Amino acid sequence: MNRELLERPFDATQIKQRQGAFGDLLDYVEGATVVQRLNDALDGLWSFRVVEYKIDAQEVLVLGQLTHTGISKMQFGKATLTRSRSDNSLISLGDDLKAAATDALKKCATLFGVGLHLYLHEAITQTPASQPVTKPSAPSDNGRITARQLAAIYGIGRAKGMSNKDIRAYAQDAFNRLPDFLSRQEASAVIQRLQGDGHA
Numbered sequence: 001m002n003r004e005l006l007e008r009p010f011d012a013t014q015i016k017q018r019q020g021a022f023g024d025l026l027d028y029v030e031g032a033t034v035v036q037r038l039n040d041a042l043d044g045l046w047s048f049r050v051v052e053y054k055i056d057a058q059e060v061l062v063l064g065q066l067t068h069t070g071i072s073k074m075q076f077g078k079a080t081l082t083r084s085r086s087d088n089s090l091i092s093l094g095d096d097l098k099a100a101a102t103d104a105l106k107k108c109a110t111l112f113g114v115g116l117h118l119y120l121h122e123a124i125t126q127t128p129a130s131q132p133v134t135k136p137s138a139p140s141d142n143g144r145i146t147a148r149q150l151a152a153i154y155g156i157g158r159a160k161g162m163s164n165k166d167i168r169a170y171a172q173d174a175f176n177r178l179p180d181f182l183s184r185q186e187a188s189a190v191i192q193r194l195q196g197d198g199h200a
Helices: 003-007 031-042 093-111 116-125 147-159 164-175 184-194
Strands: 016-019 025-028 047-055 059-068 071-080
Touching (some): 003 031, 059 093, 147 164
Antiparallel strands (some): 047 059, 059 071
């Protein structure tokens, strides 16, 4: 297992956006991108199976299991049933099941560390703006950005009305790097600038 590769943040070109349940734009990566990361980091030595599934009136729920060298992670995935506008009949239950299985695979992969930074950002964007963001302590060295610093950058940015895309562009303008690839010293500088009077 190549843990560094497994947990490496995805490049900006691999990150897509979709509308969330509450109108927010959420970052995600496509299923094929996650499969490629698993293949590269685990040398193809992994398997995925649908343990069980349930179909109700509005959505498909799938319990998936991802296994690598005897270690298994399980997570639920879901997909909304696609129905015809004319008569409300199901269009393709198979495609809906596939979508839910892919969602389960991606969520299982996060338990191995794949794309976890995207879920961290999503959790931050759904934090009430009134909740204070704790400023991380000063870095002890100039190593890679800490998870706490990354959370602070996105939390402060969102509190100022910035989207995830705006925050990534802000870091790139400042240091020619996405937030995930900043050093600790650079992250501290971005946090201080974001906490100033503006972000433009």
